Amino acid sequence: MCITSLSEKFGIFNFTCDVCGRELFTGARLCDACRAALPRARCICPLCGRSVGEEGVCPECKERRNACEKCRSAFLHEGDAARLVRRYKDGARYLAATLAGEMLPLLPAFADAEALVPIPMTARAVRRRGFDHGRLLAETLSGLCGLPVLAAAVKQRETAPQKTLSRRERERNLEGCFHIVRRAEVRGKTLLIADDTMTTGATVHELASALLRAKAKKVYAVTFTSVAYRDVFGLPPAETLRRPLP
């Protein structure tokens, strides 16, 4: 059996960096240089984990708490980190191990979590993409951290892309789209939603709300990347004021 097929079969050999393609013989999925260059937030909101301009709770979380008690992301959704997510969702399934491997160091922040919950897709969306990227990522992370995967929810209908919608439209777009199917296992549990990216946080909020309505004790979220606060919501008012006038 050749090395490539062994690698595909067992996922244990990885001879090239997933970013630059340089040969690696350490079993790591990213070379040291590429890993060090992935964009990290310097300052984060203690609740949503998003990159913010100054210390403290971000204006979005101040206005209305996300149903997720705490969210953390490994990287900013920029540059090579964003490109890894794109390639993964476009079908490079082997990158699930890379993404999950970088999310693993965040897990101690959720020491009381009892299960990982993927964000579900509709059956149609899974057919279109060819695989359920959220489920695969949660299962891969589960293999690394030992927490079981609890596919607690199904997505009942397609929702419009969130990007161009206002906050109110986003919430209306998602309202009631998740249905909790494993209620007995959700009740009383502390759950950790695992996903590739947090953009507006509305999806995580909607799923966490559904889990809490089904009597989950607490819900957290962990993602590979999250979009910086100012790239989603613009500059918070305080930062706008402090900018010198043109």
Ligand SMILES: [Zn+2]
């Ligand atoms: Zn590299």
Ligand SMILES: [Zn+2]
């Ligand atoms: Zn926040």
